[in-house]
Amino acid sequence: xxxxxxxxxxxxxxxxxxxxxxxLARNLASREGNTVAVFNRSPERTRTLTTEHPEANFVxxxxxxxxxxxxxxxxxxxxxxQAGAGTDAVIDQLTNLFEPGDIIVDGGNALFTxxxxxxxxxxxxxxxxxxxxxxxxxxxxxxxxSIMPGGSAxxxxxxxxxxxxxxxxxxxEPCVTHVGTDGAGHFVKMIHNGxxxxxxxxxxxxxxxxxxxAGLTPAEIADVFAEWNKGxxxxxxxxxxxxxxxxVDAKTGKPxxxxxxxxxxxxxxxxxxxxxxxxxxxxxxxxxxxxxxxSLSSHPEQRAAAxxxxxxxxxxxxxxxxxxxxxxxxALYASKIIAYSQGFDAIxxxxxxxxxxxxxxxxxxxxxxxxxxxxxxxxxxxxAYAESPNxxxxxxxxxxxEAITSSQEAWRRVVVSATVTGIPAPAFSSSLAYxxxxxxxxxxxxxxxxxxDFFGAHTYGRVDLPGVFHTLWSGDRTEIEMN
Numbered sequence: 050x051x052x053x054x055x056x057x058x059x060x061x062x063x064x065x066x067x068x069x070x071x072x073l074a075r076n077l078a079s080r081e082g083n084t085v086a087v088f089n090r091s092p093e094r095t096r097t098l099t100t101e102h103p104e105a106n107f108v109x110x111x112x113x114x115x116x117x118x119x120x121x122x123x124x125x126x127x128x129x130x131q132a133g134a135g136t137d138a139v140i141d142q143l144t145n146l147f148e149p150g151d152i153i154v155d156g157g158n159a160l161f162t163x164x165x166x167x168x169x170x171x172x173x174x175x176x177x178x179x180x181x182x183x184x185x186x187x188x189x190x191x192x193x194x195s196i197m198p199g200g201s202a203x204x205x206x207x208x209x210x211x212x213x214x215x216x217x218x219x220x221x222e223p224c225v226t227h228v229g230t231d232g233a234g235h236f237v238k239m240i241h242n243g244x245x246x247x248x249x250x251x252x253x254x255x256x257x258x259x260x261x262x263a264g265l266t267p268a269e270i271a272d273v274f275a276e277w278n279k280g281x282x283x284x285x286x287x288x289x290x291x292x293x294x295x296x297v298d299a300k301t302g303k304p305x306x307x308x309x310x311x312x313x314x315x316x317x318x319x320x321x322x323x324x325x326x327x328x329x330x331x332x333x334x335x336x337x338x339x340x341x342x343x344s345l346s347s348h349p350e351q352r353a354a355a356x357x358x359x360x361x362x363x364x365x366x367x368x369x370x371x372x373x374x375x376x377x378x379x380a381l382y383a384s385k386i387i388a389y390s391q392g393f394d395a396i397x398x399x400x401x402x403x404x405x406x407x408x409x410x411x412x413x414x415x416x417x418x419x420x421x422x423x424x425x426x427x428x429x430x431x432x433a434y435a436e437s438p439n440x441x442x443x444x445x446x447x448x449x450x451e452a453i454t455s456s457q458e459a460w461r462r463v464v465v466s467a468t469v470t471g472i473p474a475p476a477f478s479s480s481l482a483y484x485x486x487x488x489x490x491x492x493x494x495x496x497x498x499x500x501x502d503f504f505g506a507h508t509y510g511r512v513d514l515p516g517v518f519h520t521l522w523s524g525d526r527t528e529i530e531m532n
């Protein structure tokens with residue numbers, strides 16, 4: 050490995066060379082105009098990368114000091130290390146060696162509040178700090194991800210062209226935009242991941258209903274999903290679902306899906322989405338049920354204890370397979386609309402809470418390629434926000450309102466079918482309940498508020514008078530107006 054001290058030849062650097070970091074460095078190096086510096090805490094990983102990919106012409110260093118010296122000014126380094134203490138340690142190292150005007154980019158899955166804290170601390174030194182959400186997994190990092198950078202507008206002048214050079218391209222546009230200041234990029238990435246949870250759970254519920262209720266085999270369901278992928282449900286997740294369902298286990302000859310343990314893992318971003326949506330007062334019930342479904346799957350001891358408990362006495366079998374398949378398709382699409390509508394509600398609420406200016410249409414456009422939730426559907430979302438930038442709820446946009454109107458009877462039949470056959474469909478069911486709650490002329494929240502006033506004097510408003518009121522429940526039960 051060459052000694053790079055005082056040789057400023059690279060316009061971009063990557064710190065952390067695990068799979069994501071290595072692939073991102075290779076992606077950067079493959080783009081015209083980029084010379085990429087690389088550094089990893091353990092030099093062996095750096096040597097392996099440079100040996101296996103001599104075509105990248107990496108500028109490799111074994112010390113953080115040489116890495117910094119190898120970067121041309123304004124120095125720009127992307128950190129791709131494990132979120133948490135490791136990220137803070139690298140930021141501290143770089144902050145001590147960088148100069149005002151240089152740029153530190155955290156490309157990991159950081160919690161956005163950590164990014165806000167880090168940006169405040171680093172910017173006080175005159176160094177720019179950018180939290181950038183990067184979606185697309187290992188393949189996306191190598192071939193072109195969707196990128197959601199936050200940070201200052203000034204830093205984006207330098208960083209923007211570099212990120213645009215490596216981002217996925219959808220309909221001629223790079224899938225990157227300056228999302229907003231400080232933690233906005235990581236906040237939007239968090240919501241992206243929450244929507245991803247909901248999308249995956251909805252697809253899994255559709256599979257379960259088609260298999261257990263309609264009696265289709267995994268291979269037959271794969272064909273169904275492949276057909277759905279030609280229409281309005283066209284997406285990366287639908288595409289790979291068909292591939293997973295077609296896979297046969299080499300050891301047993303069974304469908305691979307029957308060999309995989311039914312306990313879904315999680316890296317926490319879905320939980321963050323639900324926690325922060327709750328704090329913002331935004332219902333994200335479809336996302337929450339997806340998170341809870343993974344949690345339930347990961348408690349085999351409870352499931353084993355409940356295995357002998359009774360289910361429906363006389364489950365109703367599907368008599369018209371084709372009609373049921375179409376109903377499930379429509380229910381899946383309607384529920385998907387709810388998940389995205391809730392996710393964009395959360396982004397809008399987060400922008401208001403943290404004083405970000407986020408273009409929701411631009412967010413939907415950069416999700417059209419590179420990321421896990423990439424789908425034809427996102428063009429419709431971009432169109433909706435282009436027509437009405439201040440849309441109060443995505444599902445009320447004309448296209449989506451019509452899609453739900455045409456699907457809601459099928460959606461209801463699927464939820465009923467799941468209930469009477471004892472097949473859990475929490476994301477389908479909660480999405481429908483959210484829709485019905487949103488469209489209801491009056492909700493039972495009036496009773497809840499009455500209960501709150503009874504036991505806690507929390508007061509209430511009236512439909513016929515302005516002001517705030519309280520009933521003297523423990524007294525003569527007269528109503529008084531509160532000041």
